[in-house]
Amino acid sequence: MRTFRAVPGHPRLATFPRTRAVRGVGVAAIALSFASIAASCSSGTGSTPVTVPPNGVLVAHYAFTPSTLTVRSGTTVTWVFNDPNAPHNVVSRSSALRFSSGSPLPRGTWSFTFTRPGTYAYRCDVHTWMRGTIVVTP
Numbered sequence: 502m503r504t505f506r507a508v509p510g511h512p513r514l515a516t517f518p519r520t521r522a523v524r525g526v527g528v529a530a531i532a533l534s535f536a537s538i539a540a541s542c543s544s545g546t547g548s549t550p551v552t553v554p555p556n557g558v559l560v561a562h563y564a565f566t567p568s569t570l571t572v573r574s575g576t577t578v579t580w581v582f583n584d585p586n587a588p589h590n591v592v593s594r595s596s597a598l599r600f601s602s603g604s605p606l607p608r609g610t611w612s613f614t615f616t617r618p619g620t621y622a623y624r625c626d627v628h629t630w631m632r633g634t635i636v637v638t639p
């Protein structure tokens with residue numbers, strides 16, 4: 502049996518038990534990746550299940566999911582808002598390409614068609630730590 506000693510100044514990271522349910526969700530999310538992602542909130546925040554289309558980004562729980570989406574040039578990306586208690590928006594951080602969904606939305610969708618290859622960072626103007634990236638390939 503091997504023993505592990507803590508290295509001074511390098512405390513072991515705490516590990517948290519992952520439940521079977523959490524693992525199951527992860528597997529499901531991977532399996533669905535570019536199909537559709539159903540999002541629901543079980544903590545009573547008022548979110549309702551939504552379906553995110555292919556080339557879509559879910560805007561919920563103060564996050565863009567996936568945080569990086571790669572699409573071919575000419576693709577229309579749709580953001581699906583589902584954070585009733587915290588409206589968000591989508592605002593370009595790239596000087597090469599400006600886009601904005603406008604006023605923050607608690608629900609609904611906003612779409613933008615990317616016609617030039619590049620890497621385009623964006624954020625939510627209300628919660629500026631909410632960041633995402635669209636990578637557009639030729």
Ligand SMILES: [Cu+2]
Binds near residue numbers: 563589628631
């Ligand atoms: Cu926000």
